[in-house]
Amino acid sequence: MKYLKKVSKLAVIGLMAASLVACGGNKKAETADAAAGDEQVKIGVISYIEQVSLDNAIKGFEDRLKEEGINAQLEVENLQGDNALTTTAPKKFEGDEYKLVYAVATPSAQGAKTALPNKNIIYAAVTDPVEAGLIEAPDKIDHVTGVNDAVSAKTQLESFLKIYPDVKTIGTLYSTSEANSLVQIEDLKKACDELGLKVEIVGINNINDVSQALQTITNKIDAYYALTDNTVASAGPIVAEILLNNNLPSVSAEEGQMSKGLLMSEGVDYYEHGKQAADLAIRILNGEDIKNVHAEDNKKAAKKINEKTAKALGLDLNSENLKDAELVK
Incomplete structure (x- = not known):
């Protein structure tokens, strides 16, 4: 399953114009420009298995980025429930061209954290991120944050x-x-x-x-x-x-x-859950330090x-x- 979005003519013109400008500015500014729609943003997505809830979490994430005018290309790797792939599949997204990784379900997020220690990771569909070893606490973030789906x-x-x-x-x-x-x-x-x-x-x-x-x-x-x-x-x-x-x-x-x-x-409504996760991703794409993007509880049920x-x-x-x-x- 792939979410590959063609670059619009406007984005192509923006890219051509950007190539004529002398390189400068820091990486945070470049990411903010990309989030503003000046260029395409590549995001790696890792889903644990093909099932309706996880698919909805990806769809909600994608739609929320569109709502904010972010020209995103989501590349999805589905692990098909194979735990042996949790730490190998994420390696595809370790290059600088991927601005962040969206990991859907606990095994996907755990594998991504292990495989990509230098990449910003947003998780969704994780019940207990502290117990899973993804975060120390909701307000103590390293390079992983996201939205949990715990219900009573x-x-x-x-x-x-x-x-x-x-x-x-x-x-x-x-x-x-x-x-x-x-x-x-x-x-x-x-x-x-x-x-x-x-x-x-x-x-x-x-x-x-x-x-x-x-x-x-x-x-x-x-x-x-x-x-x-x-x-x-x-x-x-x-x-x-x-x-x-x-x-x-x-x-x-x-x-x-x-x-x-x-x-x-x-x-949990996983479509809305994915949109909530996208809101965290948008803050990072706009240049905010992930350490300040605290993990959240699911908001809509x-x-x-x-x-x-x-x-x-x-x-x-x-x-x-x-x-x-x-x-x-």
Whole structure:
């Protein structure tokens, strides 16, 4: 998947004119000029796996740059879930022509930080950047900053239980190789304990394990909770089909899996998440020192319901508990 943007005639003229001017000024000024649209800005993008949420985070990032008039060329390297590539693929972007790198998902960001110690890196779709070793603290930045996608499992489940008060056991799958998911598993366990729920958790090694792993717990659970786990999310339609075949409702920590067939989400909108990450990138492109560009929490979330799945489960869409939810067809 490539986001390669052709240079406009205006940008070409600007580049030709710039070549006639004596070289001068510092690197920060050159970057600011590029951000202002005088020349094309090359940005390397590393995505961990092809799935709707990460794709939306890239699209939001790209669109926000366009809104600011930045003539950006995004070159995307998709790791296809291969952890062996996390530190080798980023090397493509170590040249000075790449003004910064946008790393989407925890493994991508971890690999980029290791491989590119001298490159400014913006991350997105990372649940706990401190635990993942990306930053020391939100206000203690070296050459990596970004936006985390942490959501409260307890808040999600409390909203879900208003619709399904009889649920006693929650099930979930997670990738054992994603630090992002390990953090969420602990949060989910704590939430279920506080809410008096049992929890069935199954770890998987890769996408091929998803179907069999889920089948092992469908007769033990009353509902399913989807983490922002990249490997499991990439199998979203498979998960949704199995749950529906077993008449099991579901709630997702992010809207991507809801759009692929899970029942509801009251979590991260990854398109907006990507735009928020782009706002940090824009500050850096405009010459601000990355050390002053503090990491942020995700700002936008919304309750959304998959209308087709809701009808298949016989859910009353006129329920008072759904009055503020957006229906997604």
